[in-house]
Amino acid sequence: MVERAFKFRFYPTPGQETLLRRTLGCVRLVYSRALAARTEAWYQRQERIGYNQSSAMLTTWKRDEGLTFLNEVSGVPLQQGLRHLQTAFSNFFAGRAQYPNFKKKRNGGSAEFTKSAFKFKDGQVYLAKCSEALPIRWSRTLPKGAEPSTITVKLEPSGRWTVSLLVDDLTIQPLPKVDKAIGIDAGITSLVTTSDGEKVANPKHLNRLYQQLKRAQKSLSRKQKGSRNRDKARRKVARVHTQIRDARQDFLHKLTTQLVRETQTIVAESLAVKNMVKNRKLAKSISDAGWSELTRQLDYKAKWYGRTFVQLERWFPGSKTCSSCGHKVNSLPLNIREWDCPQCSAHHDRDVNAAVNHLAAGLAVLVCGATVRPEESKSRKAGAMKQKPKS
Numbered sequence: 001m002v003e004r005a006f007k008f009r010f011y012p013t014p015g016q017e018t019l020l021r022r023t024l025g026c027v028r029l030v031y032s033r034a035l036a037a038r039t040e041a042w043y044q045r046q047e048r049i050g051y052n053q054s055s056a057m058l059t060t061w062k063r064d065e066g067l068t069f070l071n072e073v074s075g076v077p078l079q080q081g082l083r084h085l086q087t088a089f090s091n092f093f094a095g096r097a098q099y100p101n102f103k104k105k106r107n108g109g110s111a112e113f114t115k116s117a118f119k120f121k122d123g124q125v126y127l128a129k130c131s132e133a134l135p136i137r138w139s140r141t142l143p144k145g146a147e148p149s150t151i152t153v154k155l156e157p158s159g160r161w162t163v164s165l166l167v168d169d170l171t172i173q174p175l176p177k178v179d180k181a182i183g184i185d186a187g188i189t190s191l192v193t194t195s196d197g198e199k200v201a202n203p204k205h206l207n208r209l210y211q212q213l214k215r216a217q218k219s220l221s222r223k224q225k226g227s228r229n230r231d232k233a234r235r236k237v238a239r240v241h242t243q244i245r246d247a248r249q250d251f252l253h254k255l256t257t258q259l260v261r262e263t264q265t266i267v268a269e270s271l272a273v274k275n276m277v278k279n280r281k282l283a284k285s286i287s288d289a290g291w292s293e294l295t296r297q298l299d300y301k302a303k304w305y306g307r308t309f310v311q312l313e314r315w316f317p318g319s320k321t322c323s324s325c326g327h328k329v330n331s332l333p334l335n336i337r338e339w340d341c342p343q344c345s346a347h348h349d350r351d352v353n354a355a356v357n358h359l360a361a362g363l364a365v366l367v368c369g370a371t372v373r374p375e376e377s378k379s380r381k382a383g384a385m386k387q388k389p390k391s
Helices: 014-045 051-063 065-072 075-093 210-221 228-262 283-289 291-304 350-368 374-386
Strands: 002-010 109-114 118-121 124-127 150-155 161-169 181-186 190-194 199-201 265-269 308-312 338-340 347-349
Touching: 014 051, 014 065, 014 075, 014 109, 014 150, 051 065, 051 075, 075 109, 124 150, 181 350, 190 228, 190 350, 210 228, 228 291, 265 291, 265 350, 283 291, 291 308, 308 350, 347 350
Parallel strands: 181 265, 265 308
Antiparallel strands: 002 161, 109 150, 118 124, 150 161, 181 190, 190 199, 338 347
């Protein structure tokens, strides 16, 4: 059994849109107020405020004469917003994310409804304080007998409304095993190069719509701040960004699904994309490629369908190591796409050679659990020998 989210577009009635926009505004207000209170408590009194204290604050705010409108919307999305804030702080303290930011109206927003705040009846969704069902465009059917556990309503910056239903999908089962393992190398010209020598061209979705985006952003820069025309121009820019994102997501989903269905073991490198985009010459191309999303999809789809996905550490020298004899060259600039090994004279395509090395290192990790860096293995072994045995 796998938890899976099904996302659909819907077109709310004027009454539903008014209620939903009010709900999103209240969620945004409560989240930002709680964030401000937690930040102030720490910097002024060195006091940490958790979810329970934030929830008590919310009860106090609802009694305030100036915030009585908080009672006009469902209280569940407000509580869920506080839980999301607690998760954001947990990720921050664990070093997985930056300090939480305040919510902005122009970014749209989302509201999460748990089972107590919605009703799923006859294939229709009824949200709390809303008598009519959401007019959802059911582009695909839910798994038979599936009951949503959580429903998230989202307003995108482009003005598009979407609803996401989280269900337990019993139809996802492990695929039959196949005798095939590949290593992949991510790139810019070729988005994916496999150890079999196959290359998947990078569609470069941003380049396709770059001129349209450029004109929209230029028009936005000329509009007066705070005007209605500026808001229309902002939405136009957001719609172009949405087109680019949707095309990228669709392509990556099709590619990763194909790789997972045809391959039993997939080995890829772990890329520090956050550091790589600091290169201003390649930042746009790297961001458009979507390498992080590619590996994320491979990871969870491999778990769904009983496949094995291995990610090597980011420092593994796959491109600079000869896949024939193991010789490692000192440097290999990005402009060199093919090279000859000075040790065994083998001719290599840079990307294919890296993919072959990734596969070999990944299989070694699976078989014996070894690290992919020999010097690291030696240091670990030496450190283990120095440790005194337990008495």
